[in-house]
Amino acid sequence: MRKVLTIAGSDSSGGAGIQADIKTMIMNGVYAMSAVTALTAQNTTGVTGIMEVTPEFLAQEIDAVFTDIRPDAVKIGMVSSSGLIRTIAEKLRFYEAENIVVDPVMVATSGARLISDEAIDTLKKELLPIATVLTPNIPEAEVLADMKITTKEDMVTAAQKISEAYGCAVLCKGGHNLNDANDLLYYDGCSEWFNGKRIDNPNTHGTGCTLSSAIASNLAKGYDMKEAVRRAKAYISDALAAMLNLGKGSGPMNHAFDLCGRFKESCV
Ligand SMILES: Nc1ncnc2c1ncn2[C@@H]1O[C@H](COP(=O)(O)OP(=O)(O)OP(=O)(O)O)[C@@H](O)[C@H]1O
Ligand SMILES: Cc1ncc(COP(=O)(O)O)c(N)n1
Structure with a gap:
């Protein structure tokens, strides 16, 4: 079994972060492991508290995983401070980790800032250069490419700029566009669109976490970059189309959409 x-x-x-990642990995047929960077007190309406682990403890978590069950892919999500980012970069270099998917999480759907400005600089210097693929949404791509994105052509230019700066593939996610849900992959000097029908579902808490974890799962299973993205895009579309509606704000997705088909009566 492949491990992520x-x-x-x-x-x-349970809609975003580690919880969304583990649900996604299980549903994508890989063994899921976690190194927690921070606890958040969070629900569908907002984040009320953040408690970071220390860089030393994060190092211990990563050591514990790599020295026992070596992952075939690593997904990195919310990392709010420079010390934690440096620790991750140092450990992943030391263990020569493969298939590193970085979701440069900056702001939650609910509007809460999840990273400091200083940490964004460290992210650029230390972590992005070791990534296999980055998955910024449009506001994150604007920060990383240092440009405004208003058109499809801008998405391509920004993805190319980021890809050339950090030597990795870039998937610029179009979930923040109002008319479609088309994502742009810039990979090996070429761009390719992964088009998605916009689903009329306001419950999009954790879509970015889910997509990046699905990509990591598919890379771990040996799919090439394009196929890994194509399958991940299909997964997120199905999870959104299942139309789960929980909580008072932007709710989570239904990762059990497949199981609900198979075990109808137990998924009420
Ligand atoms: N309403 C929608 N219908 C279909 N696909 C969507 C919709 N909203 C987001 N997506 C898809 O979900 C994935 C995540 O995109 P998005 O741009 O929302 O990322 P994000 O902002 O990082 O997510 P998050 O909500 O976790 O912050 C992309 O593949 C995007 O196209
Ligand atoms: C712990 C954690 N990680 C990531 C996100 C981003 O996800 P979203 O933008 O969907 O809120 C989040 N809200 N919380």
Whole structure:
């Protein structure tokens, strides 16, 4: 069985972060492991508290995983401070980790800032250069490419700029566009669109975490970059189309959409 490690924050409401990652990995047929960067007190309406682990403890978590069950892919999500980012970069270099998917989480769907400005600089210097693929949404791509994105052509230019700066594939996610849900992959000097029908579902808490974990799972299973993205895009579309509606704000997705088909009566 292929193994995937998520290095990310915990979301107490289970819609994003480590919880979304583990649900996604299980549904994508890989063994899921976690190194928690922070606890968040969070629900569908907002984040009320963040408690980071120390860099030393995060190092211990990563050591514990790599010295026993070596992951075939690593997904990195919320990492809010420079010390934690440096620790991750140092450990992943030391263990020569493969298939590193970085979701440069900056702001939660609910509007809460999940990283400091200083940490964004460290992210650029230390972590992005070791990534296999980055998955920024449009506001994150604007920060990383240092440009405004208003058109499809801008998405391509930004993805190319980021890819050339950090030597990795870039998937610029179009979930923040109002008319479609088309994502742009810039890989090996070429761009390719992964088009998605916009699903009329306001419950999008954790879509970015889910997509990046699905990509990591598919890379771990040996799919090439394009196929890994194509399958991950299909997964997120199905999870959104299952139309789960929980909580008072932007709710989580239904990762059990497949199981609900198979075990109809037990998924009420
Ligand atoms: N309403 C929607 N219908 C279909 N696909 C969507 C919708 N919203 C987001 N997506 C898809 O979900 C994935 C995540 O995109 P998005 O741009 O929302 O990332 P994000 O902002 O990082 O997510 P998050 O909500 O976790 O912060 C992309 O593949 C995007 O196209
Ligand atoms: C622990 C954690 N990690 C990531 C996100 C981003 O996800 P979203 O933008 O969907 O809220 C989050 N809200 N919480």
